[in-house]
Amino acid sequence: MGDLITAIDLGTSKVCVMIAEIDEKGKTQIIGLGKSPCKGIKKGIVVDIEATTNSILEAVEQAENMADIEVEEAFINIPGGYTNLIKNKGVIAVSNEDREITMEDVKRVLNSATIVSIPQDQRIIDVVPNQYIIDGYDEIKDPIGMVGIRLEVDCDIITGSVTSVLNLVRSVNRSGIEVLGIIMEPLATSEAVLTRDEKELGVLLVDIGSGTTDLSLFKHGRLIYSNLIPVAGNHITNDISVGLRIPFKESEDIKKKHGLAYVPLAKEENVIEIKPISIDETIKVNEVNLAQIIEARISEIFELINSDIINKGIKNEILTGVVLTGGGVNYFNGIKELGSKIFGLPVRLGQPNIIGAKEPIFSTGVGLVNYGYKRKFNYYIEYNNVENKNSKHRKGFSTSKNVMNFIKKIWDEYF
Ligand SMILES: Nc1ncnc2c1ncn2[C@@H]1O[C@H](COP(=O)(O)OP(=O)(O)OP(=O)(O)O)[C@@H](O)[C@H]1O
Ligand SMILES: [Mg+2]
Structure with a gap:
């Protein structure tokens, strides 16, 4: 076990x-x-x-x-x-007489890196070691068992409100x-959907959920940028509800069953009939109209992401492309086409490769x-x-x- x-x-x-x-x-x-x-x-x-x-x-x-x-x-x-990332360093003298670095030393060096002043409304939630340095030799991923006198760490301190x-x-x-x-x-x-190569070369991870779109850029194996856009899957359902005048629940259902992210894939002759419980009539929805609503909202999300990374000057760090995950947009046919058009980069869908x-x-x-x-x-x-x-x-x-x-x-x- x-x-x-x-x-x-x-x-x-x-x-x-x-x-x-x-x-x-x-x-x-x-x-x-x-x-x-x-x-x-x-x-x-x-x-x-x-x-x-x-x-x-x-x-x-x-x-x-x-x-x-x-x-x-x-x-x-x-x-x-809702988090911030502060780069910091820690340094200690290796305690063992034979100079072999132990788990205890790693704990101490990470601990020393947490001594940093942070705003009052923040608290440290994590320390991410990016590399260890032993007596000046850098790029060490796991120092335990190695021998040295001085152990340093380069890390990201993560704080949350x-x-x-x-x-x-x-x-x-x-x-x-x-x-x-x-x-x-x-x-x-990123642990579940990105490959080591993607993280090394530069990739934009976009997690579109129900209420939030989390975007993050990984390069040289580490997270270099993260931001949140408060628009996601729920907004698509809302737009369908308002645009087609049908209740939220039915909108969520037709979104999941018949939604397309890219209008060229929709057909005028495909008509969806719905009978909302609360309304005493049948509503007919054309697949093209539905796709237009969905495409418009997803385009907005993608445009917001694109402008954000352009404004921050980091778009050219993305060498492999964009990986989309979360339930907000990944289930729609046509999502990769729409994404590649707006980002001008290769787009792939990411999900865990684990049974169940x-x-x-x-x-x-x-x-x-x-x-x-x-x-x-x-x-x-x-x-x-x-x-x-x-x-x-x-x-x-x-x-x-x-x-x-x-x-x-x-x-x-x-x-
Ligand atoms: N088959 C589907 N087709 C279209 N959208 C879907 C489908 N299944 C789920 N969704 C949408 O996915 C969204 C939920 O995704 P997810 O579970 O990743 O979000 P969450 O983690 O709960 O929210 P957040 O990350 O924003 O806090 C909802 O908006 C839902 O409508
Ligand atoms: Mg989520």
């Missing part, structure tokens, strides 16, 4: 819980999956703790039943747009689950599991949330740790 990791993807449309088993070769298998509609999160921010907690409880229960395991702790996500972070943590804690780490969404999602989770809506969940696995077993970060010991919601929940207590770090000293 491999290591078990649980991730909770807190999205605008759904809470998705994944329990994964990861073997020693890093192969991931999803053994528990739970998905529940969520009304408590809007654009990545908790607006209703009670509703969010209830969705989490429901999704956790489904995943637990499937895996026959009780979840005690999980990694969660925060949209890239205190309010968003605390509300996310509280919603999870109230469902009786401890937060092991809050992961910046694009860092997680091969859908673009699962990219963040699978990414959280993979990223969390790296953090939990190779690095050093763990959260310490005292509150969840008092969970009122789940009977029989115990806060005992099942794994790796030795890597625990008390973050309170920084917060």
Whole structure:
């Protein structure tokens, strides 16, 4: 039996819980999956703790039943747009007499890098090592077991706004689950959908969900830019609802069943008939009209992304192209054609390549599991949330740790 990791993807449309088993070769298998509609999160921010907690409880229960395991702790996500990235360095003297670098040294050097002044309304949520330097020799990815006197690290300190972070943590804690780490969404999602080469050469990852579009640029193996556009799949449904005068629910249904992202693919003679429950008449919708509405909104999203990366002067860093993921646009036929036309770059669709989770809506969940696995077993970060010991919601929940207590770090000293 491999290591078990649980991730909770807190999205605008759904809470998705994944329990994964990861073997020693890093192969991931999803053994528990739970998905529940969520009304408590809007654009990545908790607006209703009670509703969010209830969705989490429901999704956790489904995943637990499937895996026959009780979840005690999980990694969660925060949209890239609500986080900041600060480049920093850390340095220490190697402690061992024989100068062999241990996990303890890595913890200390990462720790030393977190001593940085951050704005009052921010808090550190993650430290991403980009390279280690041993006695001046750089580009070292894993220093453990190597020999040296001076160990340095080049890293990105990720901070998140205190309010968003605390509300996310509280919603999870109230469902009786401890937060092991809050992961910046694009860092997680990229683990599930991007290749190492893409990240090295330069790629734009675009996660279009229900409430938000998260865009991020990876180059030289690291995240160099991230932004959030508050327009996504929900807006497409809204446009259909307003444009064709049909209720939201039916709009969502016809979007999913008959939507096309590119007008040239639609046919005038294809007519969709709908009978909304609340209206006593049949509404006829022409496939071309539907495609026009969808194409217009997606074009707007793509244009916003394109102008953003042009204005920031980073478009020419993208050598491989654009990878689209999330449920917001990936299911539409014609999306790659529309994307290539607007970006003037190759576009591909990204989704996890894991049995049981091969859908673009699962990219963040699978990414959280993979990223969390790296953090939990190779690095050093763990959260310490005292509150969840008092969970009122789940009977029989115990806060005992099942794994790796030795890597625990008390973050309170920084917060
Ligand atoms: N078959 C489909 N065709 C078109 N759109 C779809 C389809 N299935 C799901 N969607 C859309 O995908 C969106 C949900 O995507 P996703 O699950 O990635 O979002 P989320 O993670 O909940 O939200 P966010 O990331 O914005 O917080 C919704 O707008 C939904 O309408
Ligand atoms: Mg999402």
